[in-house]
Amino acid sequence: MLLFLILFYCIFIINRGFFVVGKKVLVTSALPYVNNVPHLGNLIGSVLSADAFARFMRVDGREVLFVLGTDEHGTTAEFKAMEEKLTPRELVDKYFLIHKNIYDWFQTSYDCLGRTSSKENAQITQHIFKKLYDNGYITEHSITQLYSEPSKKFLSDRFVEGECPYCHASGARGDQCDACGKLLDPSELIKPISKLDGSTPVLKETKHLYIDLPKIQPDLVEWFSESKSKWSNIAVSVTEQWLKQGLKERCITRDLEWGVKIPLEGWENKVFYSWFDAPIGYIGITIENRSDWKDWWMSEDVSLYQFMGKDNVPFHSIMFPAFLIGTKEGYKLVDYLASTDYLNYEDKKFSKSKNIGVFGDDAKDTGIASDVWRYYLFRVRPESGDTQFEWNDFQSKVNNELVGNFGNFVNRVVAQNEKFFSSVAPKSNHELLEKAGPLVEEYKSLFYSARIRDALSKANEISSLGNKYLQEKQPWIEVKTNPSGAALTIANCLELAKLLAVIYYPFTPTACEKIFGILGEKESIIKVGVSGAFEGIEEGRVITPKGILFEKIEDKRIVELKQKFG
Ligand SMILES: [Zn+2]
Incomplete structure (x- = not known):
């Protein structure tokens, strides 16, 4: 046991060298445009990616602030309001609720949820503008x-x-x-x-x-050169392309009524272009929710991770940093820019008007659990190249991996512990946890470089380790001849189930909380965390079976869903 702890500690120390991450981690998801209902591609591209990342950082013991919201200004909103015979405010209020319901159903663990049309965002946008104005930009x-x-x-x-x-x-x-x-x-x-x-x-x-971007470019280039090593490849290449072409002055005002007013005399009939106030919205939304917002946005003690689809990269790698650099006020700039490619739907593009694909509000109506949707979306997260949502693949990954590997392992262990040991945890020797240790370190490294899909594959590997162990030891046979050996096997497996609950928590939080309930854990998953999961489960603890974790998806259901969603 001592050797195991020392070994684990060494691995921990060695790996820390690579984690240039502060104790506090600020996570943002690109702000979806409010008058579109987000489809699965939008959800996995930014919202869910940021969520899994925030959840992981919490179980790895960091203080996290996850900022999410909606982009509500712009000509499309004003025009759509006119079409729907609503005021722009009424329109965005209506759609904001639709968005919020979708994020809540998908278990998005935001700390700050807000809107770019808030008075807080108007104030900070005007403030940043004035600084840029005073500084000659x-x-x-x-x-x-x-x-x-x-x-x-x-x-x-x-x-x-x-x-x-x-x-x-x-x-x-x-x-x-x-x-x-x-x-x-x-x-x-x-x-x-x-x-x-x-x-x-x-x-x-x-x-x-x-905004005079050419004048800010030298400072921007200097910052980019220092930061880019931590960004996703696509984020670096898109940004390099923009900088190579040379930045141009960019218009930040529009002739609309719906938007943030320009705080200068003679500009009463215009508002800021929404691309200007939308990224500032990350700060505005934080102010809307937190009085300590400066501890996050004006502190060097924070690591900022921003999640977005690839089309959104220039706004996060060029525009937003340029605004902030131009203020000379020392705002936090992005440390890790995590962009994704596109998720397509059965070889087609998602389209609400053509009724192609699954949109956020449809997922709920399928009756398939939120955890299951999340699992599949993370498995096909477009981390390196575009990926496809395919119903057959959905069924196969859910049934073979989520149900067949992770769910099945936990169910078998809990059921056998009930059958042979009356649901009381036997004494372990931490053998399985020791085996899992190096894989968990790999899992963590993947998360720290925002390779969320790969981190999930690693979690599946760790779960497979458990199934393989169970298959080799066959406690259901061993119990007849060597009950103490079988007890040891089950105890080690129960400990792995606890570890799995922590490492799958970023992906399937409801099921993981259920496992903690089954295992009789007194603390929350976040409190226990990855390191606490290695402490195992003490002998004699009462385990409470609560039924299976995930349902298989039948062929008939897949046929129905294919028909429904085109
Ligand atoms: Zn035309």
């Missing part, structure tokens, strides 16, 4: 833009429709033609019509504010 330029005379308003892209200059389809929007997919500028439209009042808009000169 804001410029002003005049451009010509479509204007509606009857409404006395400049028209943002979505508020203009007309004929596409490329394919000549009618009804092309100011930002994009749906018929040919080309991105457009509103002034390119042939025969433009104002969506506000049906009038023909005219071109008129107007001024806008820009």
Whole structure:
């Protein structure tokens, strides 16, 4: 036992060298756009990835703050509100609740949940803007833009429709033609019509504010060179590409009513472009929830991990850091930028309008447990290249791995302990925990580099170790000839079940809490943590069987689900 502890401690010390992570870990998930219902790809790309990571950091003994929320400003929200005959505020209130319900159903363990349309976010956005302005990083330029005379308003892209200059389809929007997919500028439209009042808009000169990214670039490059070694490959390559092309001044204002007001005289009719206040939203949401927000966002004692899909990388690797560097106020910049590729649906792209794929609110209605959805999504997390959601694969991974490996191990051990030892834990010799030790260290290293899918595979390996051990020892046979040997086997397996509950906790939290209940653990999984799980289970503890952990998914069910979701 002593040797085991010393060995474990040595491994712990050696590995610590690689973990350049502070005691406090700040975790953010990209803020989903509020008026879309998130699909499974959105969920695994940022929200669930950040959640598993935050849960892991907690069981590894760190103080975690996990920030999640919704991006609520922008022309799409204002336009959709007009379509649904709601005010923008009513619209985002309605959709925020839909989002919150989805995150709660998927067991997202956020510490701060909030919205970019909060007054706190408006204040911090205006504050950061003023600092950038005072430090000389804001410029002003005049451009010509479509204007509606009857409404006395400049028209943002979505508020203009007309004929596409490329394919000549009618009804092309100011930002994009749906018929040919080309991105457009509103002034390119042939025969433009104002969506506000049906009038023909005219071109008129107007001024806008820009952030002077070229002026911030040298400081940004210096910071990036020091930080990039810890980022995902795709995050590094996307950022390098942007920097190589040279940053350009970027417009941060828009002609909308819905948004954060610009705190300068003469700018009352414009608001900030939502790409400006959305990333600042991470700070705004923290302020909305925590009075100690500066201990997280203005402290060098914190490690900041940001999770997002690859399309979101430039906003986190260039724009947001540039705003913060430009303030010269010492805000926390991202340490680890964890981006994912895309999850597609059965070789297609998710599409709500075409009814392709499973969306956040559908998952609940399938009757399949949240843990099971989470398990599969983490197993196909697009960590290196795009991946597919496939129903057959879903069934096979759930039945063979989650049910057949992890669930089955715990069920067998608990059932045999009940049958042969009246549900009282026998004395162990920690043999299985010792075997699992090196694999757990690998599991931790994978998590520290945000390789969450690989960490789950490692957890499965550890569970397989238990099944193999059980198969070799065959306590159900041994109990007839050598009851004390069988007792030792069962005791060692019960200890591994406890360890599994901790290391699967980032993926399937409900089942893991159930295991802790079965094992009669008095402390929470987080309190026990990875290191506490190695203390094992004392002889004589009463174990309480509570039924199986996961249900198998039948063929018939898969056929039904395939039909339902296209
Ligand atoms: Zn077109």
